[in-house]
Structure formats: structure tokens, C-alpha cells
Amino acid sequence: MSRNLPIKLCQSLKQIFPTSEANVDLPRVPHFWDDVNEECGKEKQSPINIVTNKVEYKEDLKPFTFEGYTTDQSSLWLIENNGHTVKVSLSGSATIGGGGLQNKYNAIEFHFHWGTKLNKGFSPGSEHSIDGERYAMELHIVHRKEGLSTTEQAVADQEGLAVLGFFIKTGAKNEKYEPLIEMLNEVAVKGSQKNMTSLPLESLIPAKENLTRYYRYSGSLTTPNCYQAVVWTVFQEPIILSESQVENFLEKLYFSKDRTLEMTDNFRPVQPLGDRIVYRSDVSVVQPPAKALLVVPTLIYSLSLLFQ
Numbered sequence: 001m002s003r004n005l006p007i008k009l010c011q012s013l014k015q016i017f018p019t020s021e022a023n024v025d026l027p028r029v030p031h032f033w034d035d036v037n038e039e040c041g042k043e044k045q046s047p048i049n050i051v052t053n054k055v056e057y058k059e060d061l062k063p064f065t066f067e068g069y070t071t072d073q074s075s076l077w078l079i080e081n082n083g084h085t086v087k088v089s090l091s092g093s094a095t096i097g098g099g100g101l102q103n104k105y106n107a108i109e110f111h112f113h114w115g116t117k118l119n120k121g122f123s124p125g126s127e128h129s130i131d132g133e134r135y136a137m138e139l140h141i142v143h144r145k146e147g148l149s150t151t152e153q154a155v156a157d158q159e160g161l162a163v164l165g166f167f168i169k170t171g172a173k174n175e176k177y178e179p180l181i182e183m184l185n186e187v188a189v190k191g192s193q194k195n196m197t198s199l200p201l202e203s204l205i206p207a208k209e210n211l212t213r214y215y216r217y218s219g220s221l222t223t224p225n226c227y228q229a230v231v232w233t234v235f236q237e238p239i240i241l242s243e244s245q246v247e248n249f250l251e252k253l254y255f256s257k258d259r260t261l262e263m264t265d266n267f268r269p270v271q272p273l274g275d276r277i278v279y280r281s282d283v284s285v286v287q288p289p290a291k292a293l294l295v296v297p298t299l300i301y302s303l304s305l306l307f308q
Contacts, residue, residue: 040226045271046219047127050234050278055215061100061281063212068094073198079183080193081253084223085266086184087111094201096143096162099233100216105143105162107201113138114249116264122246126167127222127267128234135238136246137168155227165234166205173242176203181245184252189259210237216279222268
């Protein structure tokens with residue numbers, strides 16, 4: 001397909017939707033983010049497809065140490081709809097270490113990526129994939145290197161950020177997620193935010209004993225400016241949410257302020273691995289998620305980025 005076709009489409013859509021929110025000069029769909037910011041076109045971008053028969057075992061990828069994950073944070077959380085996802089800002093009092101990391105990192109925020117609802121089940125929305133297959137959602141907990149006080153400082157360091165990625169699949173209801181899901185109504189539209197009572201971060205992720213199997217690679221943030229400053233950890237053990245809990249993300253949030261565009265398929269397509277190596281923490285190899293669907297990102301998400 002000609003590269004000019006999507007560009008002309010985006011320019012036409014800008015004429016159709018001449019709002020201040022559609023303040024774009026170049027297409028802002030994920031496939032063309034390198035036109036918006038050259039960083040997004042570099043060689044170590046995220047997410048990636050993890051090919052399990054090509055990953056390499058690395059002995060120093062030991063279990064993580066989680067500090068402050070078991071208690072409520074010292075201050076309220078701020079949950080917001082930033083026009084890309086639902087994001088929760090943290091106080092930085094929780095930290096991670098070990099896991100082959102060369103430094104300690106402070107937890108500063110977490111957010112989610114998801115797909116869309118089909119007549120039967122869901123189109124998956126995880127950003128990373130395993131052997132070409134993906135999960136319903138993905139949680140990212142973003143950490144900043146200890147000693148750095150701003151994100152600007154962190155993105156100038158090749159290992160300034162450490163992101164923990166967790167796949168989410170459907171199954172039994174997860175009661176621990178209910179306080180968070182109940183807040184989605186409060187941040188339905190772009191730009192809305194609300195304080196909420198903090199939760200122990202460990203309540204949102206699998207049990208610690210199930211977090212010893214993971215993949216490691218060097219990559220980037222998955223939205224512009226796509227800074228290549230991330231030490232990525234993608235865990236094999238998924239989080240379980242019920243179908244109705246996943247539906248809350250798909251049905252209650254909007255890309256725009258006027259509720260005209262539901263926030264669905266808010267994930268970036270996988271990027272070329274290039275000459276990077278993906279490492280694993282143990283000798284076992286995870287099996288791909290059963291019956292996962294691989295779906296090309298829909299036009300809805302592409303259109304939504306015109307409103308950013």
C-alpha cells in the first residue's frame with residue numbers, strides 16, 4: 001500500500017474534523033509516528049514480538065526485590081484519562097531492584113493497553129506478543145532510576161526507566177481490581193482526572209512467587225516521543241480479570257472530550273527487533289496464550305490519534 005494513502009486520508013480527516021483538538025500537521029497514527037518524531041523511527045523501539053525459540057537464557061536475571069509494593073502508598077493516587085489510556089500517577093515510594101537491574105527504580109505510574117469487543121469475545125489489545133499471539137490487555141508499571149528526579153532526566157539515560165509489563169487474560173473475577181475499575185466512570189473523557197485511595201501495588205499483579213519467569217530487552221516508550229530509555233521486563237505469568245472487568249475499559253473510556261470516540265485498540269503495533277537480543281530468566285519457554293486472536297489495529301485507534 002502506498003505510504004501517501006494514509007497521509008492523504010489523515011489530511012482529509014483533519015478537514016472533516018476541524019477542531020482545535022485535531023492539531024496535527026502530520027499523520028499521528030502509530031505506523032507513521034516517525035513522521036511526527038524521529039525518535040519513533042529509531043532501531044530500538046517497543047513493543048516487540050517475542051519469539052520464544054530465539055530468546056537467550058541469562059543467568060543474572062534473578063528474582064526481583066519489591067519494596068513498598070505490599071502497602072498503600074503514602075499519598076492518594078491520581079487517576080486520569082490522558083487521551084491515550086487510563087493512567088495512575090504514584091508517589092514513588094515503591095521501588096524495585098534485583099532482576100538483573102543495575103540500579104534501583106522508583107514506581108512513578110502505571111497504565112493499560114487493550115483491544116476492542118467483538119460479537120464473540122475480544123480482539124486482543126496487549127502491546128507485546130509471544131510467538132505472534134497476544135492477550136486481552138497489558139499493564140505497564142513505569143519506574144524511574146533512583147536518583148533521577150524528573151522524566152526528562154530519565155529519558156536522557158539509556159537505562160533511565162524500567163517498565164514491568166504484565167499480560168492480562170480473561171478468567172475469574174479479580175476482586176482486587178474492583179476499586180480501580182469503579183473509578184473509570186470518573187475519568188471517562190480525555191483530560192479528566194480524579195484522586196483515589198491508593199492500593200498495594202502487589203494487589204494488581206500476580207503473586208511474587210510467580211514473577212521469577214520473565215523476558216528482558218532494551219527498548220522504548222510506546223507512545224511519542226518513543227524515547228529509547230527503557231529496560232523492559234515482560235512477565236510470563238498473566239493477570240486474570242473477568243470478561244466484564246475487561247469490558248469496563250472498552251466501554252467506559254473515550255479518546256475525546258465529547259464522548260464521540262470510544263477508547264479501544266489503544267496499543268502500538270509491534271516494532272522490528274533488529275539486532276537486539278531478548279533474554280529469559282530461566283530455561284523454560286512459555287507457551288503462547290491459548291486461542292488468542294491476532295488483529296490489525298483498527299481504524300478507530302488511528303482516527304483517535306488525530307484528536308490528541
